[in-house]
Structures are given as structure tokens and as C-alpha cells.
Amino acid sequence: MSLTEKVALVTGAGRGIGAAARRLAAGGAAVVVSDIDQEVAEATAASLRKEGRRALAVACDVSRRTDVQTMVERTVAEFGHLDVLVTCAGLIRDNLVYKMTEEDWDLVIDTHLKGSFLCAQAAQSVMVPQKSGRIVLISSTSALGNRGQANYSAAKMGIQGLARTLALELGRYEITVNVVAPGFIETRMTEATAERMGISFEQLTAGVAATNPIPRTGKPEDVAGVIAFLADDEASYVTGQVIYVRGAP
Ligand code: NAP
Numbered sequence: 001m002s003l004t005e006k007v008a009l010v011t012g013a014g015r016g017i018g019a020a021a022r023r024l025a026a027g028g029a030a031v032v033v034s035d036i037d038q039e040v041a042e043a044t045a046a047s048l049r050k051e052g053r054r055a056l057a058v059a060c061d062v063s064r065r066t067d068v069q070t071m072v073e074r075t076v077a078e079f080g081h082l083d084v085l086v087t088c089a090g091l092i093r094d095n096l097v098y099k100m101t102e103e104d105w106d107l108v109i110d111t112h113l114k115g116s117f118l119c120a121q122a123a124q125s126v127m128v129p130q131k132s133g134r135i136v137l138i139s140s141t142s143a144l145g146n147r148g149q150a151n152y153s154a155a156k157m158g159i160q161g162l163a164r165t166l167a168l169e170l171g172r173y174e175i176t177v178n179v180v181a182p183g184f185i186e187t188r189m190t191e192a193t194a195e196r197m198g199i200s201f202e203q204l205t206a207g208v209a210a211t212n213p214i215p216r217t218g219k220p221e222d223v224a225g226v227i228a229f230l231a232d233d234e235a236s237y238v239t240g241q242v243i244y245v246r247g248a249p
Contacts, residue, residue, distance in 0.1 A: 001230060003030035011062050011119060012089030014040030016187030016220055017138065020086050021055075022048065024231060029084065030054035032075045036089065037048045037059050054079070056155040062115030072122040084134045084231040085123040087225070092189060094148040094196060095163040100176050105151045112155035113162070120166055124175065131181030134231045139225075141183045141246050156181070160242050166193035176239040178230045181207035183246025184208045185218040214247030 006029040010021040014035030025031045025048050033048070035041035040061035045057035045219065056078050060071040090112055093104035116137050127133030142149050143156035159179060166177040182193050184190060194204040205217045223245050229235055230243075 002028055002233075003084070003228075003248070004031070004082040006231070007075065007081055008032070008084035008086065008231065009075050009082055009123070010086045010088055011035070011060065011071075011115070012087070014044055016088070016189060017182065017185060017223050018044075018088040018173060019220040020088060020224040020227040022226045023221070024084065024086075025051075025053040025055060025101060027228055027232070029231075030056075031078045032056050032058055032071070032078070034058045034060045034071055034089075036223050038078070038081070040243055060089075062087070062119055064136065065118055065139070068115075068122050069116040070169070074194060076126055081130060082123055082126045083130075084136070085119060086136045086138070086227055086231070087119050088138050089115055090189070092149070092152055092192065094193070096148055097150045100150060108151035109155050109158075112152070113158040116159050116162055120162070120177070124170055124173075127175050128170070128173045131173050132217045133173070134162075134171070134235075135166065135170075135175065135177040136227050137179050138162075138181045138228050139181040139242065141181055143181060143245060163242070169186040171239055173238070176230070177234065178235075178238060178243040180226050180230070181214075181244045181246075182223050183218060183244065183248065185220060185223060185245075187220060190217075213249070216247065218245065218247060 008024040008029040009032040012018045013021040013033040033045040041057035045055040048055035060067040140156040163179045194201040
């Protein structure tokens with residue numbers, strides 16, 4: 001697998017599943033490490049540069065069109081093109097439907113669904129003239145429904161519809177659009193879930209592992225490998241697909 005000469009932009013890359021940025025850099029890509037928090041993004045980018053990789057940190061709130069446009073413009077200004085977009089930015093605001101506030105509904109939909117739309121739209125404006133590109137959107141097993149996650153589930157299923165539609169529209173430009181849908185991955189997001197449930201993270205992971213066909217929880221690296229495959233030339237005839245990374249069917 002070689003991503004040499006490729007430029008990859010990863011949102012929410014400061015932590016968690018955004019570690020995909022590290023995996024793409026290891027494959028030879030120049031990476032734009034984007035996160036809502038400039039400090040977190042810069043720390044990751046700086047550590048990659050220390051390892052001899054090409055990396056640029058860009059602060060971006062993916063729910064804001066102007067931020068997203070600036071992020072893509074800075075990518076092209078720094079590296080000349082954009083070959084791979086991976087959208088890892090995300091948050092959760094869980095609650096049962098009868099207690100869910102409109103603010104928490106809007107925040108989750110805006111971050112995940114609108115954010116994926118804005119990022120994909122900005123990226124395709126560079127990729128279409130190039131006649132090449134890879135877009136990997138991040139969904140979740142929660143897309144299939146999950147108690148306490150009406151907002152998140154709706155956004156994550158919406159992302160699957162967005163990706164299939166983008167795949168139909170962008171295929172003629174040799175741009176593939178796929179979705180990676182993780183199950184339980186050990187990150188700050190799932191740590192927050194344990195906190196909300198009032199149990200330790202160890203208790204939560206042990207419970208998940210005990211009922212999963214592959215009896216463990218996932219690590220960000222489990223997801224990063226699949227993202228890297230979809231970003232590679234080897235996957236040039238795979239588009240509009242949803243790949244669940246959950247240690248279960
Ligand atoms: P994470 O560790 O919390 O990382 C998400 C990153 O996105 C954080 O750095 C967060 O910043 C950032 N972010 C939040 N809102 C943003 C915005 N508006 N614009 C830009 N960046 C923003 O979470 P993760 O588990 O790696 O999640 C990454 C993606 O995988 C998300 O789309 C999530 O829904 C999805 N996913 C995760 C799991 C799982 O089990 N962990 C399972 C399925 C899908 P702050 O920390 O400052 O908020």
C-alpha cells in the first residue's frame with residue numbers, strides 16, 4: 001500500500017479514531033490534521049513532523065461552512081492538491097427522546113451530518129477538476145438504532161445516504177465515496193459514555209467484550225486500517241459501500 005504523493009485531510013484528527021491521520025501518514029501521505037481545537041491538532045501534526053512526515057494542523061469547526069472552506073483552501077495552498085478526505089469529527093449528546101433538547105438534536109446533526117456534507121462538498125470542488133479522489137465518511141453501528149441516541153443515530157444513517165448519493169454523482173470523476181461504521185472503539189467518546197452511565201470505563205469495555213463475537217472492544221487502529229485501504233489505489237473500484245468495523249457481523 002502506498003499513499004506517497006497523496007494528500008489526506010482528516011477532520012477530528014486530534015484524537016481517537018482521527019488517529020487514521022497517523023496511519024495515512026505512515027503510508028506516505030502528506031496529512032492535514034484538522035480538529036476544532038487548534039492545540040490538539042498541532043500536537044498531533046508536530047509529532048508527525050518529528051517522525052519526518054509532512055503534516056499541517058488546521059483548526060476547523062466542521063459545522064461552519066467558512067471554516068471548512070478555509071481548511072480546504074489551506075490544504076491546497078500548502079500541498080497543492082487534495083486526494084483523500086476522512087471525516088472523523090464528532091461528538092455525542094445522548095438522552096432518551098422525551099428528554100432530548102432541540103439544542104442537542106441540532107448540535108449532533110450539525111456536527112455529523114451537516115459537517116460531512118460541508119466537508120465532502122468542499123473536497124469535491126478540488127477533486128472533480130483533478131478527476132480523482134477518495135472520500136471516507138464515518139458512520140456508526142448506532143445508525144441501525146441505539147437507545148438514547150436518536151440524534152446520533154439519525155445523523156449516522158443520514159451519512160450513509162449522503163455517501164451513496166455522492167458515490168452516484170462523483171463516480172464519473174473517479175472519486176470513490178465510502179463509509180466506515182465502527183462499533184465500540186476505545187476513545188474519549190466511549191469514555192464519556194461510561195461516565196454518563198455511571199460505571200467505570202473498564203466495566204463498560206468488559207461488558208461489551210463479553211457479548212461481542214470477537215471478544216474484545218475495538219481500538220482506533222482497527223478503524224484506521226480499513227480507512228487506509230479505502231484511501232488506497234487498491235480500492236479504486238469500491239464505492240458507495242458501508243463497512244462495519246465492529247468485531248461482529
Ligand atoms: P473523539 O475521540 O471524541 O474524537 C472526536 C474529535 O472530533 C475530537 O477531537 C473532537 O473535539 C472533535 N470535534 C468535535 N466536534 C467537532 C467539530 N464541530 N468540528 C471539528 N472537530 C470536532 O471521538 P472518536 O470516538 O474518535 O470519534 C470519531 C468519529 O468516529 C466520530 O464521528 C464518531 O461518531 C465515530 N464513531 C466512534 C465510535 C466509538 O466507539 N468511539 C463508534 C462509532 C463511530 P473535542 O474533543 O474538543 O470535542
